[in-house]
Amino acid sequence: MPYNPALVAPMRQEMTRMGAKELSTEAEVDAALGDQMGTMLVFVNSVCGCAAGNARPALRLALDHPVRPQQIVTVFAGQDLPAAARARQYFADYQPSSPSMALLRDGEVVHFVHRHQIEGRTPQSIAADLTSAFDRFCAATV
16 A cells, blocks of 8 residues: 655655656656666665665765766655556566665666665765765766
């Protein structure tokens, strides 16, 4: 059963203020991830205070880094159930986790952050891991 929309609205707005495009239907997920080229970060948003409360600030910090994915998209687990399930099909080799982040390059997952890698860590520590992945996988090649 989906969360109350009023409860998740601030968490959705936090993501869109960062420039993330919300994907709330299966069709939107398929359009964004189906023939994805370049680099994209898929943020599986969540209500979970123990992890999501650090994941969103970590991503905000990481997006200040000069090297970053070309696109940022988000689905909301526990709210947009079909969209979140469809997004997870694109990184099905990874155990479902909310929140989580999948960094894709040309449609392939090159870095994945599970909930257990977020819990108990500071946003700064999580952001450092993300920016390292951005440097490795999102930097322009010559």
